[in-house]
Amino acid sequence: MNHRDEALETIQREMTAFARRARAAAAHLHPELSLVSYTLLSHLETRQGMRATDLAAHYLLDKSTISRQIGALERSGLIERRTAEDDHRVHVLHLTAGGKQALDEATEVRRAAYRERLGDWDEADLDRFAGYLLRYNGADGN
Amino acid sequence: MNHRDEALETIQREMTAFARRARAAAAHLHPELSLVSYTLLSHLETRQGMRATDLAAHYLLDKSTISRQIGALERSGLIERRTAEDDHRVHVLHLTAGGKQALDEATEVRRAAYRERLGDWDEADLDRFAGYLLRYNGADGN
DNA sequence: TTGATTACTTTGTACTATACAACTACTTGT
DNA sequence: ACAAGTAGTTGTATAGTACAAAGTAATCAA
Numbered sequence: 001m002n003h004r005d006e007a008l009e010t011i012q013r014e015m016t017a018f019a020r021r022a023r024a025a026a027a028h029l030h031p032e033l034s035l036v037s038y039t040l041l042s043h044l045e046t047r048q049g050m051r052a053t054d055l056a057a058h059y060l061l062d063k064s065t066i067s068r069q070i071g072a073l074e075r076s077g078l079i080e081r082r083t084a085e086d087d088h089r090v091h092v093l094h095l096t097a098g099g100k101q102a103l104d105e106a107t108e109v110r111r112a113a114y115r116e117r118l119g120d121w122d123e124a125d126l127d128r129f130a131g132y133l134l135r136y137n138g139a140d141g142n
Numbered sequence: 143m144n145h146r147d148e149a150l151e152t153i154q155r156e157m158t159a160f161a162r163r164a165r166a167a168a169a170h171l172h173p174e175l176s177l178v179s180y181t182l183l184s185h186l187e188t189r190q191g192m193r194a195t196d197l198a199a200h201y202l203l204d205k206s207t208i209s210r211q212i213g214a215l216e217r218s219g220l221i222e223r224r225t226a227e228d229d230h231r232v233h234v235l236h237l238t239a240g241g242k243q244a245l246d247e248a249t250e251v252r253r254a255a256y257r258e259r260l261g262d263w264d265e266a267d268l269d270r271f272a273g274y275l276l277r278y279n280g281a282d283g284n
Numbered sequence: 285t286t287g288a289t290t291a292c293t294t295t296g297t298a299c300t301a302t303a304c305a306a307c308t309a310c311t312t313g314t
Numbered sequence: 315a316c317a318a319g320t321a322g323t324t325g326t327a328t329a330g331t332a333c334a335a336a337g338t339a340a341t342c343a344a
Binding site (some may be wrong): 065069087089090 | 329330333339
């Protein structure tokens with residue numbers, strides 16, 4: 001295996017290892033909001049008015065899975081579903097005040113964990129790492 | 143939010159988004175070996191003779207979860223459990239030939255996907271990215 | 285304008301991954 | 315040799331997920 005493949009292998013392995021721990025890590029950090037709920041809320045915050053279908057595509061999930069997830073979030077009062085005026089097939093999704101608050105609390109806890117974890121990194125490295133991740137995720141449509 | 147926090151925020155967000163897609167991505171790439179099974183086999187390959195408890199700690203999973211996972215892998219003939227000679231409470235885990243083969247096949251598929259995805263990165267960037275991931279994961283014990 | 289087709293979502297069903305608690309089996313330190 | 319600790323399994327409950335089928339609304343073609 002050449003040098004390039006070794007780097008790819010490392011990236012593959014480390015990204016995967018991280019992914020594998022993320023759910024449990026989230027559960028420990030903020031037990032009241034699962035990783036799944038957190039990511040959905042977080043996505044809705046930056047893109048209010050998104051459709052269920054868009055979320056499904058983004059997270060590579062089945063539409064039925066998303067339907068149930070947002071159903072649960074709605075029942076918990078964290079989001080609102082509104083039927084779109086122009087197309088009555090569509091439900092547009094919005095964070096409620098409670099949803100925003102729950103999200104903010106979880107985000108603060110997560111931020112603290114990352115600040116701690118990356119505390120000894122200098123700013124240039126953080127920037128480059130962030131840039132690489134954006135580029136990586138952007139590649140297949142983040 | 144200062145610059146440093148913005149970089150942290152990006153890292154947090156992008157790592158999380160990636161994690162959220164990894165399971166489904168794996169299911170599409172190699173349906174015959176889930177992300178969970180893949181990571182366990184992969185870990186065993188590099189560290190033959192590992193104990194169930196070690197896997198649980200590494201992946202932040204409950205020992206019962208690991209117990210059932212390795213039970214399933216054993217029933218599928220992908221790994222072997224051997225009682226340790228020096229401590230009869232302990233089961234050490236080994237990849238079987240079949241397990242090695244299944245792992246190799248999935249790894250090849252994954253490698254191809256990463257090669258594709260990162261095809262336009264130059265080698266210096268791949269190296270730095272890999273380095274950052276190692277550093278990041280190493281921080282809390284990978 | 286209505287019947288077919290398409291688009292978005294929900295529901296029925298089944299399975300996998302997971303946690304927590306209780307238990308069994310073994311080991312170790314005093 | 316027994317109390318305390320460690321490794322693993324089993325009972326039970328729940329969340330997350332997929333796939334297939336159905337429901338509902340919009341659009342398009344004749």
